[in-house]
Amino acid sequence: MPILRALLAAPLVLALLGLGTVPLPSEPHLTPAAAHLPRLVADGGAPTAALLARRTSSAPYDTYRSTGTGIRRADHFRAGSITKTFVATVVLQLVRERKLRLSDTVQRLLPGLVRGNGNDGRRITLRALLSHTSGLYDYTADLSAHPLSATAAVHVALAHRPTDAPGHYAYSNTNYAVLGLVVRRVTGHGYATEIRDRIITPLRLTGTSLPGARTTLPSPHGRGYTRDPADGHLRDVTALDPRTAGAAGELISTLDDLNRFYAALLGGRLLAPAQLKVLLNTRATHGVYGLGVYPQKLSCGVTVWGHNGHIAGGYVRTAATRDGGHTLTFRVDTDTLADSEALEATLLEAEFCDRPQNSRSS
Template sequence: MPMPRALLAAPLLLVLLGLGTVPLPSEPHLTPAAAYLPRLVAEGGAPTAALLARRASTAPYDTYRSTGPGIRRADRFRAGSITKTFVATVVLQLARERRLQLTDTVERLLPGLVRGNGNDGRRITLRALLSHTSGLRDYTADPSAHPLTAVAAVRAALTHRPTSAPGRYAYSNTNYAVLGLVVQRVTGHSYATEIRNRLITPLHLTGTSLPGARTALPSPHGRAYTRDPADGDLRDVTSLDPRTAGAAGELISTLDDLNRFYSALLGGRLLPPAQLAILLNTRATHGVYGLGIYPQKLSCGTTVWGHNGHIAGSYVRTAATRDGLHTLTYRIDTDTLADARTLEPALLEAEFCDRPDSHRSS
């Protein structure tokens, strides 16, 4: 599956070696994916890489590994487009509560917001926003734009014609900027408040937050780097204004919290079976993307579900089996990973295909 283009790979719209840890007592073995961490550094060009793998089924384990001291297990980091899964979960909870319907149009809920240059909110449903089939141009595609509100982001996108016909998959951060406004219109609260009340607090995601205008990362945290396109040198971008990312990618989290969230989501703790089936339905995108989450079928036949996050100074990927019992989150402390289309599948296959029961949990 082609990896969705994630959020703010350039500086925030300019943008949005040996294993160094000792096994914990609860870790009886080296998780297979950990062997690939040095490749993320040597071949991928990442300063530091880390992962947390957890399996709750047979032969359970909880294993953290890092290539060095640059990333610690408890560190907070920017999770980029993984924010989308949180937003999508809230929208489906609201649908369950009959406060909205996925067939509602943008025009019905946000009159007059999406109009002009061939963009028509009367033809775009919430389902289309969630699945990236709206055709709305990605506002982050214009490096000269620095919208600090969702409305400004949508207006930036509307200066262009749709990038595709409605109903055709085209990943666009604008879709989730609109969804953030929808949540606020329906609930009377910001999407950040709804995510905190519905997901972060009930799941005890103590390292997860939505920073709003706060430019600093909460402690503890490491550094975040981006490569200068002029000379290739690493530049520190730990502090940045996350408002440009908004509902499309402002989330801050930890390795533990992301594993816990996806395990709870896929395990049915956040959505009942009917809504979870809708979340995972990829028919509209021909198997590429569900609603804020996407599948990746591995060579062994196992399909993992999750999302990636790409923002200035950070790349992260979470994947989990369909039952949520086996999860993996890995991250690097830069937004540039060379040869990601080779290294990431290899890492996922090492984790999810090299286990005796990996096929049974797909």
Template sequence: MPTLRAPLATLLVITLLGLGTASLPSEPHLTPAASYLPRLVVRGGAPAAALLAHTPSASPHDSYRSTGPGIRFADRFRAGSVTKTFVATVVLQLAGEGRLGLSDPVERFLPGLIRGHGNDGRRITLRALLSHTSGLYDYTDDPSARPLSATAAVRTATAHHPAGAPGVFAYSNTNYAVLGLVVRSVTGHPYATEIRRRLLGPLHLDGTSLPGARTALPAPHGRAYSRDPVDGALADVTALDPRTAGAAGELISTLADLNRFYAALLGGRLLPPAQLAALLDTSAAHGSYGLGIFPQRLSCGVTVWGHNGLIAGSYVRAAATRDGRHTLTYRINTDTLAEAGTLEPALLEAEFCPA
């Protein structure tokens, strides 16, 4: 699975403590993960953290908790690479409509774009892009480049030799920059337009947006912080240019919207059965990743599906059971989290494997 290193921190990247809790007014129960939330602040060093869980039961309910100042239930925040699941869903819908095939080469839709330095779009399929098995160099790893369009991002990537062998899982934001261009080639519309038409509108995800060149977060929102790696000073990075992230990570959303999206996706409301099966097929990536979504098997035998997202000032993780009935999204308002390798799994275990 992608790690907290993630994908976009190098593009755009607290020791403020203070504990508090908040809940939905009608909430009758604490979610099992609520007790773990303060650890993200105390041990993880995040300024603030929040989570929203939807649990199935005889009386299904949503449970919201926050820890630390300046973070609220309705806040919009940058969701980073969670964008990839939205893009993958659109591509799979187009496959279900017969407008493209997952075995189609990129060259069919974007002739000549991926060429040079050992890169060849004639040999890279859409499935390879979706599953991060294309071998394409990750354009965000080039410290000298700040591409403001998908085409420029791909050119940055193809100026380098492939970073991995074809068929081997290697997470690369370039894959989704290319997929955004494929969506435009097939539909005649930008990927953001297709996401709005196919996903945001039908699901009433009113807090979710794709900002394009807009640098400000829509209201309501809190602040986003990044730590200087040299002196440890905090910087407010709430405003940023999201164009470098593009189809790989520009999404803005809310806790409630992300839970609703993953519940609908895994519940079979967005994709036909064949495309839903393809979404969850991890064979291309040898179990590490499906198509825009990844599994995490927990100690109790439950596997949760979802994605994480890291961009300057924000980290988010969305996870849900295979049927979409039990969902959890948590976020912090920074891009750094100490002990991430233990804190996040513990939180997921608490929620989906309660004693």
């Protein structure tokens, strides 16, 4: 799994014990991952956690579970870097329409934007931006900077030398800040408009939005917490300025919408076969990352695709089978989750490798 830097965690950051798993009365099916959900609270230190699992074939089910209080299936939450999959989808649609080519350089599309201090837009292609092989410094790693626009974020990155030569994988939110500018340059509209028109509206993702400068979450929503490094206490960071995240992580969504989006994407409803193949191509990163999505191979041989989102006040992860027929999204209401990789792996292994405890559809 790639190491993904938290968006807004530094400027706005960095446990309460849950009350047990709360099933919906209408859902007799216990999805395999549900039994492990309480560990996100008991072992991970999250105040609350929730998951939504959906399978459309071979004993289908659609099951929601939560642990703790104050978290609901319909809640809106910040999805962080899952935004990148939406942006990558738009870019690949523009490639299909021949408005862009993956071999286009940043210099060609945005003349003069990326240059200086060892950075050279003539050597960075769209494919490199999408796959995090550009070498551009991650602007969110500069804890002294709080850029409120994509151009400002790029300028923060350019104050640093590249983290690596182009062609080597190094996750950087700057790549998607640049891609947001590319979308505007080519379409005449901001990436938020293109995502709305090309993805949100056609898929009827009624709980998904890109807030721009809006600091509040739509209703209904819970709270988001970060742990103060000075005293260890949880601090409410529900309201925040998402412009620092921008095209790298400003998305707001719901459990249902994220499952629906990844099922549609991997099921071929948003991209033509050629572009979907490119989306899932991980050769440039030696199997670590595709173009806005990444694979995770499980012990049973199943590989799931998706992305995670880590932003101040929350963490979310969506994973799906290659055909999109089986999806899982889980979330916690804090950006600080102890032993997060092991706990996440446990949920994914349970959901995609174990047999369900009940084969009935909910």
